[in-house]
Amino acid sequence: MNIQPTHSSRRILLPVRQWFILFSLAVAFFLNLVPVGGTVGLPDWVALVLAFWSVREPLRLGMGTAFVIGLMMDVAVGSVLGQHPLAYLLLTYAAGGLSRRILWFPLAQQALHILPLLLATQLVMVVTRMLGGADFPGWGYFLGSFSGALLWFPLTFVLLLPQYQPVEKDENRPI
Amino acid sequence: MPVVGHQPPPFFKRGPAPLTRLAFFVILSLVLLVLDLKYRTLELARQGVATVLYPLQRAAYTPVDLYEQLGGYFSSLTAVERENVLLKQKELESAKWLLRQQHLELENQRLRQLLDMKAKQPVTSTLADIIHAARDPFSRRVIVDKGSQHGIVAGQAVVDEAGVLGQVTRVYPLQSEVTLVTDKNQAVPVQIVRNGLRTALFGASGGQLELRFLAANADVQPGDQLVTSGLDGVYLPGLPVAKVLRVDRDAAYSFARIVCEPAAGVEKHGQVLLLGLREALQQQVEETGTRDRPGKTKRGRKRDE
Numbered sequence: 001m002n003i004q005p006t007h008s009s010r011r012i013l014l015p016v017r018q019w020f021i022l023f024s025l026a027v028a029f030f031l032n033l034v035p036v037g038g039t040v041g042l043p044d045w046v047a048l049v050l051a052f053w054s055v056r057e058p059l060r061l062g063m064g065t066a067f068v069i070g071l072m073m074d075v076a077v078g079s080v081l082g083q084h085p086l087a088y089l090l091l092t093y094a095a096g097g098l099s100r101r102i103l104w105f106p107l108a109q110q111a112l113h114i115l116p117l118l119l120a121t122q123l124v125m126v127v128t129r130m131l132g133g134a135d136f137p138g139w140g141y142f143l144g145s146f147s148g149a150l151l152w153f154p155l156t157f158v159l160l161l162p163q164y165q166p167v168e169k170d171e172n173r174p175i
Numbered sequence: 176m177p178v179v180g181h182q183p184p185p186f187f188k189r190g191p192a193p194l195t196r197l198a199f200f201v202i203l204s205l206v207l208l209v210l211d212l213k214y215r216t217l218e219l220a221r222q223g224v225a226t227v228l229y230p231l232q233r234a235a236y237t238p239v240d241l242y243e244q245l246g247g248y249f250s251s252l253t254a255v256e257r258e259n260v261l262l263k264q265k266e267l268e269s270a271k272w273l274l275r276q277q278h279l280e281l282e283n284q285r286l287r288q289l290l291d292m293k294a295k296q297p298v299t300s301t302l303a304d305i306i307h308a309a310r311d312p313f314s315r316r317v318i319v320d321k322g323s324q325h326g327i328v329a330g331q332a333v334v335d336e337a338g339v340l341g342q343v344t345r346v347y348p349l350q351s352e353v354t355l356v357t358d359k360n361q362a363v364p365v366q367i368v369r370n371g372l373r374t375a376l377f378g379a380s381g382g383q384l385e386l387r388f389l390a391a392n393a394d395v396q397p398g399d400q401l402v403t404s405g406l407d408g409v410y411l412p413g414l415p416v417a418k419v420l421r422v423d424r425d426a427a428y429s430f431a432r433i434v435c436e437p438a439a440g441v442e443k444h445g446q447v448l449l450l451g452l453r454e455a456l457q458q459q460v461e462e463t464g465t466r467d468r469p470g471k472t473k474r475g476r477k478r479d480e
Contacts, residue, residue: 033235063197063199076232081207082204082211085207089204097193134360138312141312
């Protein structure tokens with residue numbers, strides 16, 4: 001049986017719960033706070049989870065959420081206020097626009113759709129900061145988008161896990 | 176078919192269109208960006224949010240702390256012993272300087288009294304641990320574990336055992352943010368030890384420093400030691416900052432390109448000293464403050480009268 005819950009799949013998913021969206025965003029935010037020093041190539045978890053939910057549930061994830069979590073990132077990271085909100089808002093909007101199209105593709109091609117979005121998010125941040133007089137962080141900075149796109153596979157599985165579970169088990173029911 | 180000028184009512188209420196919402200929030204964040212970059216008026220809001228986020232941040236340190244503790248546990252005993260021997264040697268070597276220093280300071284004080292000069296300000300300092308490097312990849316900053324609750328204020332100089340590390344730029348209740356000397360926007364007034372030439376040192380990319388705006392024929396050689404000149408009223412004079420690595424003199428440019436290497440272990444973690452603020456030098460109010468603060472100038476004049 002095909003376990004991939006794309007539109008072409010026969011698997012029916014439970015509706016997503018609002019608290020789980022917020023909970024996954026909180027976990028992503030926590031992962032972003034872990035001090036990694038100058039390690040390059042780590043993904044921006046918040047951007048990844050935001051992109052995921054904007055693709056899956058464009059009506060449940062508002063611009064306000066993206067704005068608020070971006071502001072929290074700004075304070076936690078110590079960057080200029082407004083840098084993360086701007087990038088996350090554009091990401092949310094673009095991913096929401098893609099949501100009708102992207103889910104028809106298999107996972108690998110979905111990841112290829114997500115990669116330019118993540119790169120554009122980072123590019124917005126670089127342009128914002130360099131206009132503000134900051135230094136160019138080096139090309140290694142953009143590696144985070146590539147690892148983020150690779151993480152699209154496990155992320156899809158983990159974040160849809162609660163929707164796979166039936167409320168009560170019944171052998172004669174498909175879900 | 177919609178009639179011209181008349182549209183059917185929407186089936187579902189979804190609020191404003193996504194593009195409208197996007198435009199609203201993008202404008203909001205652009206306003207924030209300008210306010211923060213240009214006017215720096217949002218520090219209070221930042222402090223508030225940071226205080227709320229502090230427990231979460233502390234919790235996020237735990238995986239890294241655990242990893243480091245594990246590493247420390249498995250570091251061999253011989254390494255510790257070797258370090259101990261080295262430290263003892265160092266202490267012996269520095270002891271003679273320390274013993275002499277007391278004597279010299281007393282002598283200095285006496286001589287200054289004789290010359291009727293103002294006594295040098297005593298320095299207070301706070302020991303702090305670098306918790307981690309800030310995650311922002313666009314600047315070079317570290318977070319230390321002392322904040323405004325420990326009496327830290329923005330502007331304090333930060334040194335380690337080898338030299339100047341940077342300056343406290345933002346203070347939270349229990350943490351503060353130190354901008355390293357290698358940051359592009361951080362400048363340190365320095366002096367070359369060999370000939371006393373005063374100039375300013377700026378951060379450059381790749382963890383190095385740069386002496387800007389020095390004429391191509393300036394007397395700078397590779398290997399020159401740079402110490403703080405103390406002209407800024409922030410850093411004490413005479414603290415080692417950097418060593419000149421190489422000097423590129425290109426006839427096409429009027430300035431020499433002088434690359435320096437920081438003296439302190441700038442990109443490493445460890446313990447640092449936050450030096451107390453020096454009292455600002457008395458400035459002549461009539462000359463500098465007339466345009467900026469008319470109210471203050473008036474008060475100053477009244478007092479003079």
